[in-house]
Amino acid sequence: MAPILEYRTWRQVFSGVLFDMIKSAIQRIDALFFGGMIRTVQRENYVNKSLRPLNANLDHRFIAYYEKNYSNLLSELCDKYGSDKGEIAKSGHPYLWPSHTYADFYSRLYDHCRIDVKRVFECGLGTNNPNLSSSMGISGKPGASLRVWRDYFPNAQVFGADIDRDILFEEERIRTLYVDQTNPKSIGEFWTNVGLSDFDFMIDDGLHVFEAGTCLFENSISKLSKRGIYIIEDVSLPDLTKYKSYFDNKKYQVDYVILVGPRNLGLYSNNLVVVRRA
Ligand SMILES: C[S@@+](CC[C@H](N)C(=O)[O-])C[C@H]1O[C@@H](n2cnc3c(N)ncnc32)[C@H](O)[C@@H]1O
Structure with missing residues (x-):
């Protein structure tokens, strides 16, 4: 069993490293050529998806804009x-x-x-x-x-x-x-x-x-x-x-x-x- 476990661990490590490399390459391309647009869209999707159930269930909310008090x-x-x-x-x-x-x-x-x-x-x-x-x-x-x-x-x-x-x-x-x-x-x-x-x-x-x-x-x-x-x-x-x-x-x-x-x-x-x- 040990070699299989080791093999899996290395594979996981390798795919983790590969994933990080691809992610960071995409982020660089995004920053260089698209002004961070891909990241913004990703974030918006995450926010919209996460808030969907709350929005569907609660139809009242306060939206309060405020001036920050810098001597708070x-x-x-x-x-x-x-x-x-x-x-x-x-x-x-x-x-x-x-x-x-x-x-x-x-x-x-x-x-x-x-x-x-x-x-x-x-x-x-x-x-x-x-x-x-x-x-x-x-x-x-x-x-x-x-x-x-x-x-x-x-x-x-x-x-x-x-x-x-x-x-x-x-x-x-x-x-x-x-x-x-x-x-x-x-x-x-x-x-x-x-x-x-x-x-x-x-x-x-x-x-x-x-x-x-x-x-x-x-x-x-x-x-x-x-x-x-x-x-x-x-x-x-x-x-x-x-x-x-x-x-x-x-x-x-x-x-x-x-x-x-x-x-x-x-x-x-x-x-x-x-x-x-x-
Ligand atoms: C974000 S820090 C708190 C920061 C602090 N309140 C401040 O504003 O300076 C989170 C704390 O939760 C503690 N913590 C993590 N798991 C815990 C658990 N199961 N029970 C109690 N405390 C836990 C951690 O040890 C850590 O000190």
Whole structure:
């Protein structure tokens, strides 16, 4: 059996390399001769195909254009601590991709009442271990977003959770604990250790896989305060539709939010599921 396995592995490796070479050749030709048109058409097809089920099922949506506020506190804090949830500066970040534009959106939700927020929970500290899923890369700053929340919500206690035990820490108004968001028992133990409920703001910035998102949601939503907001970040377009089916016939008010920024083109993983009690 071993030689066959080896043969297959090499074939897979070879076809993978060949695929990458062909892809990069097409991209070069596209950039040189067609001004990136092939890529644009491909993207449009992907977006249209992914959004078709949502468009077919939901005939109401908000489209809100906005001027970016370049002195927005939340984006400033993201730059200060190194979270990719937003930015003011366009460079100098400890991650290698364009930032999300969530900070702009969250400012709209909380700027007017940030001093009233008492409890915040976030899954996903931002590991810098490149071998773990959803890593921020070796220059990542674990705990960045928790520090953002601590400064932005001056009266809040901030709780963080992550599967990477090596990055857990405690700091002024921040406590972090282990959780595996794919495991209900682990999530249950996390909440027992926290020993609190009535969270005003809960964010899932962990594994970014639909099944992990619903597992964390089901085992944590009872901790949301009456007027609290639970947000699942980095939802891919196909997963937005999965969440729509998941929340059908459940008693929540749910928004499927697509954010569009100049550098991330939105639509790929700059999307949120925003849940409130009905
Ligand atoms: C994108 S990073 C979070 C970034 C951080 N919130 C920020 O804005 O600075 C995602 C995190 O999810 C964690 N993670 C991955 N799988 C997980 C799981 N099954 N349970 C809990 N956390 C997980 C990773 O270890 C990583 O630290």
